[in-house]
Amino acid sequence: MKGSSRSKGRSRGGKARNVLPGFGLSMGFAIVYLSLIVLIPLASVFIKTTGLSFAEFWGTVTNPRVLASYRISFFTAFSAAAVNMVFGLLIAWVLVRYRFPGKKFIDSLVDLPFALPTAVAGIALTAIYAPNGWMGKLLQPLGLKVAYTPLGITIALIFIGIPFVVRTVQPVLQDLNKEIEEAAVMLGAYRMRTFWKVILPELMPALLTGFALAFARGIGEYGSVVFISGNMPMKTEIAPLLIMTKLEQFDYAGATAIALVMLVVSFLLLLFINFMQWRINRRVVEGG
Template identity: 70%
Template structure:
């Protein structure tokens, strides 16, 4: 009878394996980072992680990542919508295009974006006379982070939209809902959790991104230096402890943000299900 509770046997075995696996892949390397920082006194640690240059880099990294993830949430949703709800020639091609930022080596993305947005590039040569500089400014950082984050939103929202049958929208319309009502009352609540997940993934990916950003950022101290670059900079000086200290701060902030987003998701999930 106990078998009916769970179709697949071996809960304790699989849980044991999961914990072992997560420890091996995630927890042990991360705790090594934490242990390394214990070589510092708290004051030293605090001094390193609150140095003006480091603080400026947190602002850029987290700020640009947030903006990029928000842009991706809006336009990623739009892209997913178009891909699910319409058929048009070349749709397969566009669908494949979405995944490209996943597969492309980030350095290639960085170099390509810089080439296009630099003052002598296709887009840059057109923007610069208008007084808009993208490459080698914080704006450039945002562009690179938007590029690498796009697939996360599209690919999380797409399957949910596919499951959401067009009939529900027709039903809503036949019951007298206008377009905005259909969207805000029917479609949006259904895709909201997926959208939030996509946003969180894009955001997390952007925080850790290094390869594509360093080419387009210009890397000016206090202006366009991202935190991962500062970590590398410290490593280049064989300052392992300093590098880990900054890394630990990034880890803590990222974990708190992701935890908050997950919490928000759980909360909305509970609210929407109880509303049904």
């Protein structure tokens, strides 16, 4: 019987067959699709940049105005993703662990930034946090200016990035085994210690995934930021806006040079985040 079952998993030539048929065809379609949608467009960025000499490329990407836009884009995107990592976990925890009136309504509100046009979000946030807006009027006497500052950009990126963290952490929380928490409490661990030692290690891979998604979205965000930022060079001008300015000036090589640096830096940061996620997953598996 064992010999016959083993022979079923092998072809006549003695090679092992895949359990699921059609893997080669499915893999081929997947590679072609990813090439057409992702790899070829990204490769065109590299190809277009070759129209510049190294001196021209270096002069474009190290221009003080360009460097300032890089700092603003990456700093605000990272700050917003970090804030969403904390409060996204809090929102997901409340939605999963508690029952209260209006829970489904609040749960549906989480997805609103996905459906709302980014330009509408930018206009709404600008109207609220502008000096004559109802929130801006309250904050201005305190010396806090939100609109037309990096803080306003960060708030806009928090708004559009919060669903990534909530929707990534929420299913992990739902599948978390509560018996492990109860066992930790019965063994004398306090609630906070149980959270840090038992729950958080299980949630950390999902949190890092949500952070990476929110960070990636924030780097390339344009519509919701362009209104509230004020677009002041060297102060609140983001890199995507500078790319659009280059394109409007028909400087395609300069635009792709700026985009190439953003692409490379974003890829390296996401690669580092994925590496940290892999290490945490491995530590959790070995600890389990």
